[in-house]
Amino acid sequence: MSPLLRSMNRASTGVPDTVTDVGRDEAIGALFRAHCxxxxxxxxALTGDRGAAEEAAQDAFISLHRNWGSLRDHSASRAYLxxxxxxxxxxxxxxxxxTVRVVQPLRPDLVELPGADIDALAHEASQRIASQVRTLPTRQREVIVCRYYxxxxxxxxxxxxxxxxxxxKKHASRALAALHVGLEVAP
Structure with missing residues (x-):
């Protein structure tokens, strides 16, 4: 168990680790290794920000650690996370x-096209799709990420x-229609 989790555990209960705490820590450690x-x-995929994504995952594991005892079914831990x-x-x-952000429009004359390398083209296409997905309303974006990612x-x-x-179904349909328009592809 990490020193941070150990200190959190002691601080929250006021007593040292017990046998059940060790089992909880081992289970959460295994979940962390498997699913982090x-x-x-x-x-x-939901935020487009690696730092925010890492923080969200970290917060999820901390929450699971705190609420481990109140979970009725520990096999549902992955869904909880x-x-x-x-x-x-x-x-x-x-x-x-x-927060209000000012975004400068992308000027096509300043963008260099990638070479003919297939990986570069695939990366560009995936970046373009990810960019369009980030423009979707929150619920549509969540549905698209859950269904297709x-x-x-x-x-x-x-x-x-x-x-x-x-x-x-409604949000997926609307999101796909918006992506078809944004990416300029036929449905």
Whole structure:
């Protein structure tokens, strides 16, 4: 167990680690090793900011650590972590909405086209798609990331975002239509 988690545990309970705390720490450590990178990628897909994504994942694990005893089903820990990252990313977007940013339009005459290297072209295309996804309204962006990045079903997406399946379908349809227009591709 890390010194930070140990000190948090002692500070929150006032007693040293117990056998159950060790089991909790081992379980959370295993979850961290197995899913942290995926959670950071999820956060990045939702925010476009690596620092915010890492912070969202970190906050999710801290929250899981604090609330471990109140979880009825520890096998749902991965879903708990995903939901925590999505909620934290929503907070990031709310904070961003409060600040006004001036963005200079991209001038095509200043952009160098990549060479014929296929990897460079693929990277450019994925950056363009990611840029368009970031322009979508929050709920549409969340649905697109869950459905096409995380490859979740409509029902799983609805459960994660705590909306109806119909809402997932509606937001996915609107988001895809907006992406087709923004990327100038035929539906």
């Amino acid at each position: 990178a995926d959670l950071v990628r999820l956060g990045y 995903r939901a925590a990252v999505v909620n934290r990313c929503r907070s990031v977007h709310r904070q961003r909405a409060r 995380l490859d979740l079903t409509e029902r799983q997406t609805a459960e994660l975002l705590q909306v109806s399946v119909g809402s997932v």
